[in-house]
Amino acid sequence: MTQRFTRRFRVRHYELGALGEVDHVTLVRYVQEAAIEASTALGIGPDWYRAHGTLWVMWRLSARYFAPVSAGDEVEIVTWISGLRGVRSTREYELARRRDDAPVARARAEWVYVEGQTGQPTRCPEEWAEMCPRGGKPEALGTGLADARPTEGAHRYVSRRRAQYHELDAARHVNHAVYLHWAGQAYLDAVRAAGCPPERTTQDGWTVREAGHEVRYFAPALDNDSIEVVSWISETAEAGWAWTHEAFNADSRKLLARVCSAASFVNLEGGPAALPRQAVADVLRGPPADQGSRGSA
Numbered sequence: 001m002t003q004r005f006t007r008r009f010r011v012r013h014y015e016l017g018a019l020g021e022v023d024h025v026t027l028v029r030y031v032q033e034a035a036i037e038a039s040t041a042l043g044i045g046p047d048w049y050r051a052h053g054t055l056w057v058m059w060r061l062s063a064r065y066f067a068p069v070s071a072g073d074e075v076e077i078v079t080w081i082s083g084l085r086g087v088r089s090t091r092e093y094e095l096a097r098r099r100d101d102a103p104v105a106r107a108r109a110e111w112v113y114v115e116g117q118t119g120q121p122t123r124c125p126e127e128w129a130e131m132c133p134r135g136g137k138p139e140a141l142g143t144g145l146a147d148a149r150p151t152e153g154a155h156r157y158v159s160r161r162r163a164q165y166h167e168l169d170a171a172r173h174v175n176h177a178v179y180l181h182w183a184g185q186a187y188l189d190a191v192r193a194a195g196c197p198p199e200r201t202t203q204d205g206w207t208v209r210e211a212g213h214e215v216r217y218f219a220p221a222l223d224n225d226s227i228e229v230v231s232w233i234s235e236t237a238e239a240g241w242a243w244t245h246e247a248f249n250a251d252s253r254k255l256l257a258r259v260c261s262a263a264s265f266v267n268l269e270g271g272p273a274a275l276p277r278q279a280v281a282d283v284l285r286g287p288p289a290d291q292g293s294r295g296s297a
Contacts, residue, residue, distance in 0.1 A: 004080045005038035008098065013071045018198075021068040024105075024210045025184070027075075028063065028177045031093050031107055034077040038091075044128075046170070054122065056089065056111040057217075058176045063107040064141045064212040067097055068270075074098035084132040087113050087121040092138075106141055116171075119220075143212030145242050145262045148235040155286030156232050157190035160250065163225040173220035180213070183245040183259040186229040190243075193287040196279045206273040208263040211240060216258045219249075226250040233284055238275050240264040 009030045017023040039045060049055050069075055076096050083090040089111045095104040113124045161182065169175040191197060201207055221227060228250040235242035245259040265273040 003042075004078055005034070005041060007034040007037055007077050007079070009033075009075045009077070011069055011071050011073045011075065016071055019068075019207070019209075021070055022073075022075075023184075024063065024065060024213070025177050025180045027065075027095065027105055028061070028107075028180060030075060030077060030095070031063075031079075031109070032177065034079050034093065035091055035109065038079050049116075053116045055114060055116050055171060057114055057119075057171070057173075057220075058109055059112050059217050060110040061107070061176065061215040061217075062109075062141050062143050062213070063105055064143050065105050065210050067102040067104050068209075069097055069104055075104060081132050082108075082138060084124065084129050086123055089113065089124070090138065108138065108141060141212070143214050143262060144260075145211070145235055145237040145240050147239075148237045148242060150235055151233050151284060154232040154234070154284050155194075156230050157186070157193060157286075159186040159189040159229045159231065161185075161227050161229075163221045163223055163227055165223050168223055171220075173222065174225075176215070176217060179215060179217075179247060179257045179259055182227065182229055182247055183213075183231070183243075183261060186231045186245050187243055187261070190231050191283055194283040194285070195288065196282055201276070201279065202268065204276065204279075206265055206267055206276055208240070209266045209270070211262045211264045213259060213261040215260075218255050218257060221247070221249065221256050227256075233280070234260065235262075236280060239272065241280060 011022055015022050015026045036046065076098050078094045080092055081089060082092045091109050091111070093107040096102065097104050112121050114120060115122050163174050167174050167178045198207065226249065228248045229245055230248070231243055231245045233241055234244040240263050242260065242262040245261070247256045248254065249256060265276060267273040
């Protein structure tokens with residue numbers, strides 16, 4: 001078993017979202033920080049990578065969410081490398097709420113080791129691989145919906161934006177967590193266009209809570225790139241719905257990332273809610289004829 005590293009984060013008030021809870025994007029940022037600190041504790045930190053002209057870039061991120069955390073809660077993250085060979089590394093994460101040890105999330109990040117100047121994959125040092133376990137199929141995280149049904153002919157919603165300078169990371173690429181922000185806003189643009197904004201669903205006694213996501217990264221977005229996000233309901237179930245969001249460079253039409261998100265229907269107390277059939281039908285059909293389906297540019 002590879003060495004495990006533990007890091008705790010205390011939730012600040014400014015990290016809370018509209019539901020009064022830490023959103024999944026913030027949890028992903030905690031995960032990212034824990035990974036950096038775990039590597040640094042082994043003597044392989046940001047300075048080491050800068051000196052060697054290499055870095056890791058994420059190509060897949062999977063997460064399953066269980067329990068919410070709020071201001072003052074302490075989140076404990078245990079992380080370890082489950083595989084490292086050639087140009088790829090897989091890191092696992094378990095997140096728990098310290099006050100009652102309730103599981104908060106289970107995540108997995110898959111990385112590719114690249115040359116900093118060219119972005120081309122390069123083999124990691126052999127001695128690193130010797131510290132990690134070999135083979136073994138990783139456990140399924142269950143990021144999707146149970147008993148899900150694929151949709152047919154679901155309306156495609158389009159949202160446009162520009163990559164902002166403050167969204168870049170130290171590699172001068174849009175940070176991988178930002179794509180989850182883009183997907184979240186594209187989702188809101190879509191349900192509003194379909195006539196199902198959060199204020200309406202709240203009045204109807206239900207909302208949604210993120211249950212899990214799978215993100216696949218294909219190419220980096222850079223400062224001021226024109227971005228187009230295409231979104232649609234890809235699966236439905238009695239307990240929730242799943243969306244696919246594809247982020248493109250609007251000029252080159254290059255696919256940058258694909259975010260597949262599953263969300264549960266919950267009542268205003270956080271318990272399971274009945275399937276809101278009319279709302280699902282409205283969003284699947286698309287916006288009324290006298291409205292557009294496009295977000296702001």
